[in-house]
Amino acid sequence: MRILVLGGDGYCGWATALYLSARNHSVGIxxxxxxxxxxxxxxxxxxxxxxxxxxxxxxWHKAAGRSVDVFIGDVTNYDxxxxxxxAWQPDAVVHFAxxxxxxxSMIDLEHAVFTQVNNVVGTLNxxxxxxxxxxxxxxxxxxxxxxxxxxNIDIEEGYITIEHNGRRDLLPYPKQPGSFYHLSxxxxxxxxxxxxxxxxxxxxxxxxxxVYGTVTDExxxxxxxxxxxxxxxxxxxxxxxxxxxxxxxxxxxxYGEGGQTRGFLDIRDTVRCIELACTHPAAPGEFRVFNQFTxxxxxxxxxxxxxxxxxKLGLKVSIDHLPDPRVEAERHYxxxxxxxxxxxxxxxxxxxxxLLDSLMNIAVRYRDRINPAHFQPRVNWRQxxxxxxxxxSRRANALAESLRRVVRDGENGEPISMPxxxxxxxxxAFTDTGRSVLSESDRAESSPHEPAAVKGFPRx
Amino acid sequence: MRILVLGGDGYCGWATALYLSARNHSVGIxxxxxxxxxxxxxxxxxxxxxxxxxxxxxxWHKAAGRSVDVFIGDVTNYDxxxxxxxAWQPDAVVHFAxxxxxxxSMIDLEHAVFTQVNNVVGTLNxxxxxxxxxxxxxxxxxxxxxxxxxxNIDIEEGYITIEHNGRRDLLPYPKQPGSFYHLSxxxxxxxxxxxxxxxxxxxxxxxxxxVYGTVTDExxxxxxxxxxxxxxxxxxxxxxxxxxxxxxxxxxxxYGEGGQTRGFLDIRDTVRCIELACTHPAAPGEFRVFNQFTxxxxxxxxxxxxxxxxxKLGLKVSIDHLPDPRVEAERHYxxxxxxxxxxxxxxxxxxxxxLLDSLMNIAVRYRDRINPAHFQPRVNWRQxxxxxxxxxSRRANALAESLRRVVRDGENGEPISMPxxxxxxxxxAFTDTGRSVLSESDRAESSPHEPAAVKGFPRx
Numbered sequence: 001m002r003i004l005v006l007g008g009d010g011y012c013g014w015a016t017a018l019y020l021s022a023r024n025h026s027v028g029i030x031x032x033x034x035x036x037x038x039x040x041x042x043x044x045x046x047x048x049x050x051x052x053x054x055x056x057x058x059x060w061h062k063a064a065g066r067s068v069d070v071f072i073g074d075v076t077n078y079d080x081x082x083x084x085x086x087a088w089q090p091d092a093v094v095h096f097a098x099x100x101x102x103x104x105s106m107i108d109l110e111h112a113v114f115t116q117v118n119n120v121v122g123t124l125n126x127x128x129x130x131x132x133x134x135x136x137x138x139x140x141x142x143x144x145x146x147x148x149x150x151x152n153i154d155i156e157e158g159y160i161t162i163e164h165n166g167r168r169d170l171l172p173y174p175k176q177p178g179s180f181y182h183l184s185x186x187x188x189x190x191x192x193x194x195x196x197x198x199x200x201x202x203x204x205x206x207x208x209x210x211v212y213g214t215v216t217d218e219x220x221x222x223x224x225x226x227x228x229x230x231x232x233x234x235x236x237x238x239x240x241x242x243x244x245x246x247x248x249x250x251x252x253x254x255y256g257e258g259g260q261t262r263g264f265l266d267i268r269d270t271v272r273c274i275e276l277a278c279t280h281p282a283a284p285g286e287f288r289v290f291n292q293f294t295x296x297x298x299x300x301x302x303x304x305x306x307x308x309x310x311x312k313l314g315l316k317v318s319i320d321h322l323p324d325p326r327v328e329a330e331r332h333y334x335x336x337x338x339x340x341x342x343x344x345x346x347x348x349x350x351x352x353x354x355l356l357d358s359l360m361n362i363a364v365r366y367r368d369r370i371n372p373a374h375f376q377p378r379v380n381w382r383q384x385x386x387x388x389x390x391x392x393s394r395r396a397n398a399l400a401e402s403l404r405r406v407v408r409d410g411e412n413g414e415p416i417s418m419p420x421x422x423x424x425x426x427x428x429a430f431t432d433t434g435r436s437v438l439s440e441s442d443r444a445e446s447s448p449h450e451p452a453a454v455k456g457f458p459r460x
Numbered sequence: 461m462r463i464l465v466l467g468g469d470g471y472c473g474w475a476t477a478l479y480l481s482a483r484n485h486s487v488g489i490x491x492x493x494x495x496x497x498x499x500x501x502x503x504x505x506x507x508x509x510x511x512x513x514x515x516x517x518x519x520w521h522k523a524a525g526r527s528v529d530v531f532i533g534d535v536t537n538y539d540x541x542x543x544x545x546x547a548w549q550p551d552a553v554v555h556f557a558x559x560x561x562x563x564x565s566m567i568d569l570e571h572a573v574f575t576q577v578n579n580v581v582g583t584l585n586x587x588x589x590x591x592x593x594x595x596x597x598x599x600x601x602x603x604x605x606x607x608x609x610x611x612n613i614d615i616e617e618g619y620i621t622i623e624h625n626g627r628r629d630l631l632p633y634p635k636q637p638g639s640f641y642h643l644s645x646x647x648x649x650x651x652x653x654x655x656x657x658x659x660x661x662x663x664x665x666x667x668x669x670x671v672y673g674t675v676t677d678e679x680x681x682x683x684x685x686x687x688x689x690x691x692x693x694x695x696x697x698x699x700x701x702x703x704x705x706x707x708x709x710x711x712x713x714x715y716g717e718g719g720q721t722r723g724f725l726d727i728r729d730t731v732r733c734i735e736l737a738c739t740h741p742a743a744p745g746e747f748r749v750f751n752q753f754t755x756x757x758x759x760x761x762x763x764x765x766x767x768x769x770x771x772k773l774g775l776k777v778s779i780d781h782l783p784d785p786r787v788e789a790e791r792h793y794x795x796x797x798x799x800x801x802x803x804x805x806x807x808x809x810x811x812x813x814x815l816l817d818s819l820m821n822i823a824v825r826y827r828d829r830i831n832p833a834h835f836q837p838r839v840n841w842r843q844x845x846x847x848x849x850x851x852x853s854r855r856a857n858a859l860a861e862s863l864r865r866v867v868r869d870g871e872n873g874e875p876i877s878m879p880x881x882x883x884x885x886x887x888x889a890f891t892d893t894g895r896s897v898l899s900e901s902d903r904a905e906s907s908p909h910e911p912a913a914v915k916g917f918p919r920x
Contacts, residue, residue, distance in 0.1 A: 078569060082847070109584070109588040109866060110866050112584055113581055113584055113866045116584065120647070121576075124640075128569040128572070128847065131844070132847065151629050151631055152628070153623075154627070160634075162620070163613075163623075164620065165613065165614050167612060167614070168613065169612035171613075174620075175650065176631070177650065178654070179654075183654055187576075187646075187647040190635065190646055191576075193636075194639075198841055327657060333627070381658055382659065384588065384591070387538060387592065397864060399863065400860040400864035403856075403863060404856050404859075406569060406574075
């Protein structure tokens with residue numbers, strides 16, 4: 001299959017791109033490299049020394065003999081996204097290209113607005129672009145188990161049958177997200193469901209649990225292919241952080257009681273789940289939801305497992321309870337279903353087997369790179385950082401510019417008329433804000449100005 | 461009470477501002493006047509000749525002897541919004557300041573993105589500004605009954621108790637919105653619910669049905685106070701359109717079978733509901749949802765009522781069924797609860813009594829202003845207008861500029877640190893993009909630069 005991975009330079013995206021490439025799919029990566037900029041902003045870095053994207057892709061070609069196409073640009077830039085889809089013609093698009101940290105979204109107004117605008121507009125652009133350019137392409141969208149919150153009933157996969165006053169319906173499962181980031185994913189889910197119903201889009205929403213681990217078979221081929229391992233208070237997920245803490249003899253920082261229970265999965269299962277979703281596509285008009293995790297643990301369970309495994313390596317590991325910086329239940333019922341990916345053939349890797357190999361050993365190997373100052377939670381859910389007007393940055397300018405290109409009210413544009421057939425004057429050129437790996441002359445060749453009708457498709 | 465009406469120059473907002481002012485509340489209006497620009501964009505106009513906002517407010521002062529404060533600016537501009545709240549110190553904020561047309565949001569990518577960014581960012585700004593400036597202020601937010609869609613079970617007011625596998629929980633009612641506009645309201649609802657839980661905000665979400673009517677007691681005092689009456693295919697709601705069609709002998713345009721059933725209410729009930737919500741505020745931390753409508757009808761019911769009432773006025777009224785431009789069930793179960801506002805004292809106006817007085821007579825009086833070309837639906841849910849890159853307009857620039865001011869990634873800003881107490885250097889000045897009716901010297905008086913600690917409030 002031809003699979004385009006949006007956000008292919010990120011943690012899950014990179015592992016996914018290599019896995020799919022190794023399994024003989026044609027793989028393209030779209031990324032604006034912003035995840036690396038967020039590290040700079042926060043003054044942190046991944047535990048593992050990841051290489052620039054072009055080096056990674058070259059190393060993959062050398063190690064595996066397979067090419068991956070790269071498109072550098074932002075999915076909030078509609079013209080870039082649309083041109084890329086038109087040029088590459090994927091069978092499936094895997095959409096990881098969102099701001100994915102809950103604490104990042106809770107820093108202050110700016111980060112909340114950025115997270116929601118970036119994620120919602122990127123996904124809206126993708127929906128319109130798929131509808132316009134390749135309506136039969138299957139959208140595989142990364143959601144999160146955090147969309148559901150912690151209800152006092154079993155969590156189903158996307159939908160629940162409700163009986164009420166003698167009647168019954170199958171309805172979207174109620175959502176109770178716990179940060180502006182998680183909210184952005186709920187917004188996306190609603191937007192995608194609507195376009196499946198209205199335009200006949202085909203989409204799979206993967207409500208993923210918390211991913212752990214760094215090493216996949218592909219990444220292990222060469223040190224230059226190494227994947228991210230985030231352990232900081234903003235982007236580091238809980239298990240990575242615990243392993244890094246254990247490696248340097250820092251107490252494991254459990255937030256509150258530690259009874260917060262969540263679904264978890266090994267990154268080797270993430271990549272397999274993505275392939276399963278791609279090779280078993282949703283039907284046209286179907287909005288399908290899979291809960292993508294393999295085991296559920298409480299935070300305190302994890303801390304105790306890390307403590308016990310650490311001791312096998314001769315590490316002395318203590319556990320510290322901090323006041324919970326988040327607003328969340330610290331003890332609660334949690335039982336989330338996750339059978340649909342198993343039904344498609346997923347064979348889970350279990351945490352008890354992976355903890356030493358894929359996590360503790362990595363943390364110990366790179367422990368000289370750990371800065372314990374990054375462990376301490378500094379983003380407080382109850383108290384966003386006060387707003388301070390300031391000069392906009394380069395990236396804020398870029399996002400605003402993308403929106404300015406999309407959002408207009410017709411004053412200077414063409415008159416408002418809603419033609420029943422596509423107009424013929426759609427420009428195909430790549431825009432100046434999206435860099436493409438194609439050269440100027442390539443662009444002229446691959447995206448000539450041509451009547452849209454030639455590439456038209458039935459819209460109803 | 462001191463009540464600030466965001467969007468007070470719009471259809472519901474204007475009627476609400478005057479009603480609250482007549483009932484001896486102190487009223488402020490915040491509006492960027494953009495609703496009038498959308499008429500220009502679409503080349504349509506309200507049936508009724510509305511006056512500029514400053515004339516309206518002056519006419520109200522003359523007719524009723526009461527002042528209304530006016531702040532011209534955009535709620536997507538955080539500094540403007542925050543300064544206004546700080547200067548005016550409302551007890552309640554009524555938030556009508558959103559793009560509220562489903563067809564407008566479905567025109568094309570630009571209008572979809574504009575609607576969601578404008579509505580979501582405006583509401584996020586408001587939540588942060590209230591939290592920062594007046595955390596005890598009650599937010600009264602206009603949602604829509606369209607958030608629920610048409611489930612096959614009874615619609616409750618915001619929440620539903622679900623029994624599932626032997627357990628039970630009270631959860632948010634599942635949402636199935638039917639346009640990018642309705643989706644934006646669902647996004648808002650989730651964002652607001654989260655801040656009530658996390659920051660202890662107090663909010664009432666009014667899921668309003670379709671409003672009809674133009675004349676309220678206040679508006680009737682002077683022709684210069686007249687309210688909007690939209691009958692066009694984009695902003696005109698169904699009953700207004702039918703009355704305008706009847707007035708000029710044009711067939712009533714029923715979309716599809718006409719079995720689409722919705723909740724409706726008279727604008728005189730809208731204004732009363734708003735007052736009831738304001739004078740009976742939600743508790744701190746409470747996210748309260750009221751379904752705000754009084755009767756439910758199918759579209760065909762309405763067409764037949766207009767036909768029958770039109771004939772009493774000597775009009776010959778026929779009914780035409782057009783292919784439904786929307787994607788929606790044309791026949792379905794519909795039973796939506798709406799008792800919470802009645803419990804607070806709402807005495808509904810019934811459509812059967814209002815149809816002649818408030819609607820048909822207005823349509824007939826101004827029928828020379830009706831352009832039947834505006835009746836025909838041209839926005840097709842299944843087929844958005846293709847994307848055409850074009851020069852951004854003045855308003856697109858303004859929205860992008862507002863976002864640029866808010867969204868930044870810290871490159872040029874202050875270092876990322878999350879202080880545990882408010883910093884003291886928050887600038888209080890109004891910004892240059894929000895015009896205020898206060899003069900420069902007024903500003904200095906009402907918003908002196910003072911340490912935030914003086915106006916500090918407990919944040920946890």
